[in-house]
Amino acid sequence: MEYLWGAVWCFFAEGDAAAETWVRAKTLAILEGKARDVAAGIRRRATALGLNAAKRKKADVCATYLTNKAAYLDYPTALAAGWPIATGVIEGTCRFLVADRMDITGARWSVKGAEAILKLRAVRSNGDFDEYYRFHLAQERRRVHEQRYANANDVIPQAA
Secondary structure, three states, X not given: OHHHHHHHHHHOXXXXXXXXXXXXXXXXXXXXXXXXXXXXXXXXXHHHOOOOOOOOHHHHHHHXXXXXXXXXXXXXXXXXXXXXXXHHHHHHHHHHHHHHHHOOOOOOOOHHHHHHHHHHHHHHHOOOHHHHHHHHHHHHHHHHHHHHHOOOOOOOOOOO
């Protein structure tokens, strides 16, 4: 949509209510799997209006983006499969979970350590920390106190 909003001002005056209608129509067409058609329409409109290279720049950038990314904009398949398509939400989550914690000056992370921190941040952000911590304590108790002597041949120490 960012690209569409850039392109729309090549065709409409700033503040024109028709611009919002145009962006909405193009967005719906892209969601229907018609990204290449939208790109072609944007280029045709810019040409029909006789826009010079400078005036049509954002329209061309939008059309190029839609054409280049058309294979990744198969929203009908994604929606039918129940996959998330809201990249803004995904990017915001990445920034919140990853960048805000991992991108600290001087920090060095191993893959294993970074993964552990990210999982813990996700659990906390989702409001599941208390349930997770109860599970963690139960697993730790099992690992430390119960599995050590799970083998029937192990000698269980007797209290003095």
